[in-house]
Amino acid sequence: MKKAFQFRIYPNKNQEVVLNRTLSTCRHLYNNSLGERKKQAELNKLRVDFQVFPWGKSEWINYYGQKRDLTTTKTPYQNEVHSQVLQDVIKRVDRSFKNFFNGFGYPRFQGRNRYNSFTYPQSGFELIDGKLTLSKIGNINIVQHRAIEGRIKTCTIKRDVDQWYVTFACEISAPSKIEVKTKTGIDVGLIDLITLSNGEQIEPPKFLRASDKRLVREQIHLSKKKLRSKNRNNQRIIVAKVHRRIRNQRKDFAHKTSRVLVNTYDHIVFEDLQIKNMVQNHHLAKSISDAGWYQLMNLTKYKAECAGKIVEFVNPNGTSQTCICGYPVPKDLSIRVHRCYSCGLVMKRDQVSAILIENRSTVGITGIKACQSNLNREAMKQEATLLVGW
Numbered sequence: 001m002k003k004a005f006q007f008r009i010y011p012n013k014n015q016e017v018v019l020n021r022t023l024s025t026c027r028h029l030y031n032n033s034l035g036e037r038k039k040q041a042e043l044n045k046l047r048v049d050f051q052v053f054p055w056g057k058s059e060w061i062n063y064y065g066q067k068r069d070l071t072t073t074k075t076p077y078q079n080e081v082h083s084q085v086l087q088d089v090i091k092r093v094d095r096s097f098k099n100f101f102n103g104f105g106y107p108r109f110q111g112r113n114r115y116n117s118f119t120y121p122q123s124g125f126e127l128i129d130g131k132l133t134l135s136k137i138g139n140i141n142i143v144q145h146r147a148i149e150g151r152i153k154t155c156t157i158k159r160d161v162d163q164w165y166v167t168f169a170c171e172i173s174a175p176s177k178i179e180v181k182t183k184t185g186i187d188v189g190l191i192d193l194i195t196l197s198n199g200e201q202i203e204p205p206k207f208l209r210a211s212d213k214r215l216v217r218e219q220i221h222l223s224k225k226k227l228r229s230k231n232r233n234n235q236r237i238i239v240a241k242v243h244r245r246i247r248n249q250r251k252d253f254a255h256k257t258s259r260v261l262v263n264t265y266d267h268i269v270f271e272d273l274q275i276k277n278m279v280q281n282h283h284l285a286k287s288i289s290d291a292g293w294y295q296l297m298n299l300t301k302y303k304a305e306c307a308g309k310i311v312e313f314v315n316p317n318g319t320s321q322t323c324i325c326g327y328p329v330p331k332d333l334s335i336r337v338h339r340c341y342s343c344g345l346v347m348k349r350d351q352v353s354a355i356l357i358e359n360r361s362t363v364g365i366t367g368i369k370a371c372q373s374n375l376n377r378e379a380m381k382q383e384a385t386l387l388v389g390w
């Protein structure tokens with residue numbers, strides 16, 4: 001299984017210039033390759049046969065074709081970038097299309113401030129004596145605050161406004177499965193709150209809200225600055241830094257919460273947010289909190305796997321509208337207490353949902369239900385690559 005290790009790196013001024021230039025070269029390649037693929041996707045819709053395509057090719061372009069093109073024609077800028085890094089860019093284009101066909105958004109062109117990472121997929125990097133050696137870039141200082149486990153597979157360099165990070169994806173051996181003694185279902189709320197099936201609730205610290213307000217304020221400032229002005233760019237950096245702080249605070253909360261969950265429970269059942277969102281309406285402005293929930297779920301899953309424990313995602317349809325006894329108890333969002341007229345159960349709404357989620361667990365049960373939950377996990381994995389990828 002894979003495990004990621006992230007460290008901060010400290011490039012000097014010259015190295016930072018090269019790193020930025022590498023990002024820019026990769027971004028141009030990404031956008032050009034994406035342009036090619038988009039153009040042919042449009043043509044493909046017309047279902048016409050071509051002898052020669054408008055851009056002079058005799059066949060449809062795919063990942064392999066674009067990779068081949070890369071070796072034959074290289075711009076001077078591309079010559080300054082490690083060849084596998086460029087190939088990985090083509091891979092990202094391909095992945096963005098695959099994700100699209102799996103139900104995610106149509107691939108987008110990437111702006112200067114959106115494209116922030118590049119990857120050495122196999123070689124071209126080395127980690128020796130507190131220095132990270134990158135092919136075509138140089139030796140960069142690194143602060144390695146913990147030991148790397150397993151074998152390093154890929155090395156990704158990431159820019160975060162004015163900071164740089166390296167992430168090593170390592171292959172480690174899977175731990176042996178432990179015997180399940182404790183189990184819980186978890187309901188994630190519309191508001192920032194999670195509820196366990198024993199009624200326990202975990203609320204993120206208040207400062208997350210405070211930062212959100214600051215973000216809104218800074219974004220309003222940004223919208224008032226003149227386009228392409230120096231002021232606007234400065235404000236953009238302020239907004240990006242606020243974003244970064246919020247992201248780090250959320251990540252911190254997700255790390256701590258997932259650690260507590262995995263230490264306490266051997267088998268954790270979450271609702272599958274993807275299915276939930278497909279059914280519910282999208283006007284609830286859930287995207288921000290959802291990103292946080294995905295992160296929490298992915299981290300929990302990841303930590304559980306490392307500990308030989310189980311995390312499962314189940315279809316949450318109807319878990320807010322039914323009683324544990326099976327009797328339908330329809331209730332809109334304003335109703336926080338569940339009252340069943342059949343069995344007389346009175347309980348916190350979210351706790352009932354958490355219990356129903358726990359009861360839908362299919363691990364250990366074979367057949368169609370188990371199969372479906374596997375599918376859900378696949379979908380989550382896709383989402384994970386989208387979020388973590390870059």
Ligand SMILES: [Zn+2]
Nearest residue numbers: 323325340343
């Ligand atoms: Zn009931």
